Amino acid sequence: MKKSLMLYLFILAILMNVFTYMFYSREVKFGQERYAKTTKKLRDSINLVTTKLTEANYFSLENNENAQNYFDNSASGGKVILYEKLIPVVTEKLLDYNSNPSGNPYTGQDKIEGKKFIINKVKILNHRWIVADYSNGEYWGEVLLKYFVADDESISFEVNQSLLYQK
Structure with missing residues (x-):
């Protein structure tokens, strides 16, 4: 009985580690994708503002x-x-x-x-x-x-x- 309890606890610990690993690895991937999208959006905004500023300063x-x-x-x-x-x-x-x-x-x-x-x-x-x-x-x-x-x-x-x- 003691051996089967230890086996069940060991299997439960492994399953929790696997689920925790999967959760955090996907969270990191999700964070990286969100960072990439935000960075792209900000670069596009900077390019747009730079273009508008260049057009506004055409007559200078x-x-x-x-x-x-x-x-x-x-x-x-x-x-x-x-x-x-x-x-x-x-x-x-x-x-x-x-x-x-x-x-x-x-x-x-x-x-x-x-x-x-x-x-x-x-x-x-x-x-x-x-x-x-x-x-x-x-x-x-x-x-x-x-x-x-x-x-x-x-x-x-x-x-x-x-x-x-x-x-």
């Missing part, structure tokens, strides 16, 4: 080689202006006009109800064009600007078109 000085070459005047004996350094300088110069008491003159708008218009966001499209967002806290608009970089590296702006959205 950073990605426009022809516009970048415009600032390379070394062939004609002129100066080379690095666009990486030019972008923050142009942006800062345009935003400096926000401190004007009557508002930024390059929004194309005068004060409305005593509130001045200031430029909030700037996007340099190429070697000639800038699009900017402006507001006075109540009204919002966008402006298309031309900018010029002189040989002495001074920057001038010109309002091409301004749009003020309805309230």
Whole structure:
């Protein structure tokens, strides 16, 4: 009787070990498959976001080689202006006009109800064009600007078109 009890306990222990092994091996396989699916989904999401970002930056000085070459005047004996350094300088110069008491003159708008218009966001499209967002806290608009970089590296702006959205 003692031998048969030990045999039954031994067989029960083996069966429990086999079932435990099968359970954990399938759990690991299930976890690996779930990890692979999640990783694939995340990679697809990253690729989608990267593609959208690339498409959104299509019109930018950073990605426009022809516009970048415009600032390379070394062939004609002129100066080379690095666009990486030019972008923050142009942006800062345009935003400096926000401190004007009557508002930024390059929004194309005068004060409305005593509130001045200031430029909030700037996007340099190429070697000639800038699009900017402006507001006075109540009204919002966008402006298309031309900018010029002189040989002495001074920057001038010109309002091409301004749009003020309805309230």
